[in-house]
Amino acid sequence: MKNIIENIEFSTEKANVFPIKKSDDIKYFAVALGKGAVLKKHIAPVPATLVVLKGEINFLIENEEIKLKQFDVYEIPVNVEHEVVGLTEENLFSVAQEL
Template identity: 50%
Template structure:
């Protein structure tokens, strides 16, 4: 599977591309255009974010973390956060352990 070819960017909402789902993991990609947000939410399972293309702002605990291509970040469980796309097209993957 080619994530970029399967990613359909939308002006009105983040794009999501399922990669793999098993009883142990959920692996998916999210695409954001410039200044688009993935709304505030929490994760219930340990999750690892990896930026594949572009640059994102990860807003958490009143602070901002800038993540660039190939950066990874372990998302804390049950901590509210949101994500903003900074470049024209931004793609990151999430692997969630169940």
């Protein structure tokens, strides 16, 4: 058994990633951000679903700012640059990528 919250740190400096599962079909991981921490600009090369587990984040994509809160689900567009910013002290979201 794994416990995400016991194995991840909410840093204001950088994103912290906790791997949940990886197979030939899926890559599933959790990301923790402290307040103001940024998951720097990147693209999702495959279909991905983000679920906010704790806190609130700003999802910045194509000059748009989407505020996501606990339990919100967002389908991340493929091959579109985006970044994520933590808004509260402890922000945790999971991402499932279809490989």
